[in-house]
Amino acid sequence: MKRRISIVLLMATAMFAVSSYGVRLDAQEDDLARVRAGYDVETVDSLERVIAEAESDGVPRELLVEKAVEGAAKRADAPMLVEAVTTWADELRGAVALLGRGTQPQGLAKAAESIRHGVDEEVVRRLAGDYPVDYPIMLQAIEDLLHTGVELDEAQAMVVDAAERGFKGQDVLTLSATLRRLVREGASPVDAAASIRVNMRAGRVTIPPPPPPPGDSRTRTGARLPIPPSPPPPHR
Amino acid sequence: MNESLNQYLDGELEAEQLTPEAGAEAQAWEALFADARQAGAAGAPVGLESRIMDELRAERKTPVARIVDWWVSPRPVRVRPLIGLAAAAAIGALFFLPIGDGVVEAPVGAMTTMVGEQPVYVQFQLEAPDAATVAVGGDFSDWEARLELVDPDGDGTWSGRLLLPPGVHQYMFLVNGTDWIADPLAEQWVEDGFGNRNSVLAITGGAGAGSLAP
Numbered sequence: 120m121k122r123r124i125s126i127v128l129l130m131a132t133a134m135f136a137v138s139s140y141g142v143r144l145d146a147q148e149d150d151l152a153r154v155r156a157g158y159d160v161e162t163v164d165s166l167e168r169v170i171a172e173a174e175s176d177g178v179p180r181e182l183l184v185e186k187a188v189e190g191a192a193k194r195a196d197a198p199m200l201v202e203a204v205t206t207w208a209d210e211l212r213g214a215v216a217l218l219g220r221g222t223q224p225q226g227l228a229k230a231a232e233s234i235r236h237g238v239d240e241e242v243v244r245r246l247a248g249d250y251p252v253d254y255p256i257m258l259q260a261i262e263d264l265l266h267t268g269v270e271l272d273e274a275q276a277m278v279v280d281a282a283e284r285g286f287k288g289q290d291v292l293t294l295s296a297t298l299r300r301l302v303r304e305g306a307s308p309v310d311a312a313a314s315i316r317v318n319m320r321a322g323r324v325t326i327p328p329p330p331p332p333p334g335d336s337r338t339r340t341g342a343r344l345p346i347p348p349s350p351p352p353p354h355r
Numbered sequence: 356m357n358e359s360l361n362q363y364l365d366g367e368l369e370a371e372q373l374t375p376e377a378g379a380e381a382q383a384w385e386a387l388f389a390d391a392r393q394a395g396a397a398g399a400p401v402g403l404e405s406r407i408m409d410e411l412r413a414e415r416k417t418p419v420a421r422i423v424d425w426w427v428s429p430r431p432v433r434v435r436p437l438i439g440l441a442a443a444a445a446i447g448a449l450f451f452l453p454i455g456d457g458v459v460e461a462p463v464g465a466m467t468t469m470v471g472e473q474p475v476y477v478q479f480q481l482e483a484p485d486a487a488t489v490a491v492g493g494d495f496s497d498w499e500a501r502l503e504l505v506d507p508d509g510d511g512t513w514s515g516r517l518l519l520p521p522g523v524h525q526y527m528f529l530v531n532g533t534d535w536i537a538d539p540l541a542e543q544w545v546e547d548g549f550g551n552r553n554s555v556l557a558i559t560g561g562a563g564a565g566s567l568a569p
Contacts, residue, residue, distance in 0.1 A: 129442065132445070133445075188497055188498055189547065189549075190549050192492065192535075193527075193535050193547070193549050193551070195549040195550075199548075199549055200549070202548075203547075203548030203549055206548060225522065225523075232545055235546075255522070255523055256522075256523065256557065259543075263543055266542065266544075267542075288521075292557055299542065
């Protein structure tokens with residue numbers, strides 16, 4: 120009797136494990152399920168073709184699936200969806216060619232966007248090579264500076280300079296935050312950038328509390344204020 | 356019960372040693388024992404045995420009921436620790452080992468891992484006086500409207516907080532469940548390829564921001 124119970128238990132365990140494995144396989148195969156639910160077969164076939172070709176060139180599938188799912192969520196029409204995924208695949212191919220196969224997907228995506236926004240490929244390659252952990256944030260900082268009105272060469276030089284001085288993570292993003300503050304206070308982007316670089320080179324770098332108070336931050340930044348993770352979230 | 360009567364019933368005292376009251380009570384007990392012995396010798400009523408067996412046959416369970424009973428009835432189970440450990444390891448391997456290309460996929464916001472910092476709460480806010488609902492969706496939620504913003508005082512300012520990992524995130528507001536709109540106050544954005552702009556949010560954990568101001 121005891122042996123029979125053991126056998127039954129082992130069989131049940133094996134069945135559970137096999138079914139779990141099947142569920143995982145299904146989930147992996149269903150990464151375009153939300154797209155299939157909203158588009159005709161031809162559209163989905165086109166997307167799968169684009170994705171498969173890009174995958175063969177070393178583009179991570181997940182990045183293209185994410186774009187397709189984003190389009191489906193936004194109810195983009197079918198031609199626009201296929202075009203967006205195709206364009207994104209081409210941009211990612213360029214990033215793969217620059218940084219190599221096996222580059223971490225989020226870094227690859229950031230590199231592709233930065234190149235689209237005009238950042239020099241050589242700067243992308245250099246930052247990714249020298250700072251393999253922080254380079255996505257550094258590229259974001261360059262884009263942020265460009266968006267604030269700093270010239271491309273100056274923006275790239277500022278971030279590279281900061282990186283060489285050991286800035287990383289939040290400190291790099293501080294470049295653009297500080298520049299925005301100076302611009303709000305009346306400086307031109309060019310003068311603000313020059314001022315920051317002079318201070319960086321002189322070693323007069325301080326890490327005081329965030330420049331704008333929370334109230335200001337809400338008003339000016341679209342109300343995104345990083346909050347230490349101590350309080351419980353009201354909506355999760 | 357009287358102590359001496361107790362001793363009598365236990366055979367420790369003779370009847371003559373009891374008080375008259377205890378002796379009378381002892382006689383009553385003896386009579387009861389005699390009746391009981393007599394009843395026990397009488398045997399079961401005629402047909403009782405066959406009736407009981409009939410009842411037992413009537414209660415015999417179907418195969419399905421017996422299987423169900425086997426699963427739901429508590430019972431001690433003996434499993435060799437080695438076999439149990441092997442089974443647990445097999446299940447764990449199926450759940451945690453990668454499928455296919457042998458590469459563990461990084462989750463959304465994988466820069467969290469790269470940066471190695473803690474997720475932070477981020478407050479979202481949108482002025483939308485005419486909206487019935489406002490939610491936030493982005494690459495951190497596979498573009499599902501994960502966070503419903505609230506406007507408790509009805510002044511048209513919708514807000515809410517979401518725990519996000521450090522990294523560069525793209526997001527939009529979903530108004531009335533149908534209209535995706537960019538954050539009008541976002542300082543950074545990127546074309547989404549669908550004719551709109553995704554707002555961009557770069558966070559690097561809960562550390563205080565630095566400053567390079569002169």
